[in-house]
Amino acid sequence: MSPAPSGQFGPPKPAPNWLGWLAFLFFIFVQVYSVLTSPADAMMGHLQKNMYVHVPAAWVTFGAFGVVLVASLYFLWKDDERADLLAASAAEVGSLFCGLTLVLGMLWGRPTWGVWWSWDARLTSTLVLFLIFVGYLSLRSFVEDPHRRGQWSAAVGILGAINVPIVWMSVQWWRTLHQIQSSPRGLAPEYLRGLMLNLAAFTLLTIWFIWRRYEAARYERAAEHAAQAAALGGYNG
Amino acid sequence: MTTKKTKWGALAAVGVLVIAFGWLIYGGLDSNVVYFLTPKELLAKGAEGYDKPMRLGGQVKPGSVVWDEQKLDLRFAVTDGTGEIKVHSKGAPPQMFKDGQGVVVEGRYGHDGVFKSTSVMVKHSNEYKAPAKGERPSDMYKSLMKSPAT
Structure with a gap:
C-alpha cells in the first residue's frame, strides 16, 4: 500500500523532437493541400472542408479515450502508477479534441442545419463524453493520495470510455439530426483523400501530445514523491 | 492483504457501475429517445x-x-x-x-x-x-x- 519511492522506474523515455516537428509540419501541409486540391461540394460548397478536421478530431478523441480505457484497466490490475499517468495524459488530450469536435461541429451546423445546437442523441452523447472527461480531470486535482486518485479516476475513465461506442453508434440507434457515418462509397475520392491525410495528421499530433504530456506527468509524479518523502522525515536528505 | 482487497473492491465497484450505466443506456433510453416523429x-x-x-x-x-x-x-x-x-x-x-x-x-x-x-x-x-x-x-x-x- 505504500507509494512507490521516487525513481523506481527511472526517467521516462523522452518524446523525440523530430516527431513533434513531423507532426506539426505534416499537419500544416495537409491543411493547405486538402483545401487547395478539392472542389466545393455540390450541396454545401466549401463548408465541406470542415469535414476534414471535424471527423478526424472525433476519431482521435475516440482513440485517446480508448487509451484511457486500456491504461485504466491495466492500472487497476497491476497497480502500476505509470499506467495511471498515461491514462490521465490521454484523457487530457482526448478532452481537447472532444471540445474541438463539438466546436467545429457547431460551426458547420449553423450554416447547414440552421442551428448551432440541437439535443439529438449524437450531439448530446458527445457533450456527455466531454463532460465526463472534464469531470475526470477535475476529480484528479481533488484527490490528494496518488494511489486513491488513480483508482477513482480509473473508474471514471472506464465509465467514460464506455460512452465512446455509444457516441459512435448513436446515429444508427436513434433518430438524429446528425447524419450517419459517411462511407467511402458516399464520398468522392478527392474528399476521401483529404479526410484520410487529415486522419494521419491528427493521429500524429495526438501521439505527440499524449507522449509529451505523459513525460511531464512522470516528472510531476517524481516531484510529488520527493515532496512526500521529505515531509515524512527527510528521505534521501 | 489489504492491497488485494482494495484492488478487488475497486474492480467490483467499476463492474457494478458499468452494468448500471449500460442498463440505463440500452434498456432505459432506447424506448424513450425519439428525437422526432414522422x-x-x-x-x-x-x-x-x-x-x-x-x-x-x-x-x-x-x-x-x-x-x-x-x-x-x-x-x-x-x-x-x-x-x-x-x-x-x-x-x-x-x-x-x-x-x-x-x-x-x-x-x-x-x-x-x-x-x-x-x-x-x-x-x-x-x-x-x-x-x-x-x-x-x-x-x-x-x-x-x-x-x-x-
Whole structure:
C-alpha cells in the first residue's frame, strides 16, 4: 500500500523532437493541400472542408479515450502508477479534441442545419463524453493520495470510455439530426483523400501530445514523491 | 492483504457501475429517445398529437414550398412517403432548405391541421460529391434561397 519511492522506474523515455516537428509540419501541409486540391461540394460548397478536421478530431478523441480505457484497466490490475499517468495524459488530450469536435461541429451546423445546437442523441452523447472527461480531470486535482486518485479516476475513465461506442453508434440507434457515418462509397475520392491525410495528421499530433504530456506527468509524479518523502522525515536528505 | 482487497473492491465497484450505466443506456433510453416523429406517427397519435411541443421530421414535399420574402412567411409540407403534414413557419429557412430535402421542424401541431414551427432545421445527408460539369457550386448555394417557382 505504500507509494512507490521516487525513481523506481527511472526517467521516462523522452518524446523525440523530430516527431513533434513531423507532426506539426505534416499537419500544416495537409491543411493547405486538402483545401487547395478539392472542389466545393455540390450541396454545401466549401463548408465541406470542415469535414476534414471535424471527423478526424472525433476519431482521435475516440482513440485517446480508448487509451484511457486500456491504461485504466491495466492500472487497476497491476497497480502500476505509470499506467495511471498515461491514462490521465490521454484523457487530457482526448478532452481537447472532444471540445474541438463539438466546436467545429457547431460551426458547420449553423450554416447547414440552421442551428448551432440541437439535443439529438449524437450531439448530446458527445457533450456527455466531454463532460465526463472534464469531470475526470477535475476529480484528479481533488484527490490528494496518488494511489486513491488513480483508482477513482480509473473508474471514471472506464465509465467514460464506455460512452465512446455509444457516441459512435448513436446515429444508427436513434433518430438524429446528425447524419450517419459517411462511407467511402458516399464520398468522392478527392474528399476521401483529404479526410484520410487529415486522419494521419491528427493521429500524429495526438501521439505527440499524449507522449509529451505523459513525460511531464512522470516528472510531476517524481516531484510529488520527493515532496512526500521529505515531509515524512527527510528521505534521501 | 489489504492491497488485494482494495484492488478487488475497486474492480467490483467499476463492474457494478458499468452494468448500471449500460442498463440505463440500452434498456432505459432506447424506448424513450425519439428525437422526432414522422408525419405518419404524428397522424397516428390522433387527438393526442395536438398542441404539444415536439419535433417533426421528414422530407420537404416537392412543389409544396411557398415562401413570401416580404413577410418572411414560409409554408411547406413534410412527408415521409405515407403521411403528410402542412407546416407554417415565420422567418427565413436555412440556406440549404429546398424541395426534397430532409428537415426537422420544432413546434406544435395545431387543431387546424397545420404544424406551427418555431424552428426549421435541415438534415444533411452523409454523401459528399463535387458538382457535375457546368455546375458552379456558388450558384447552387445561392439558388437554394430563391423562391421555389423555378
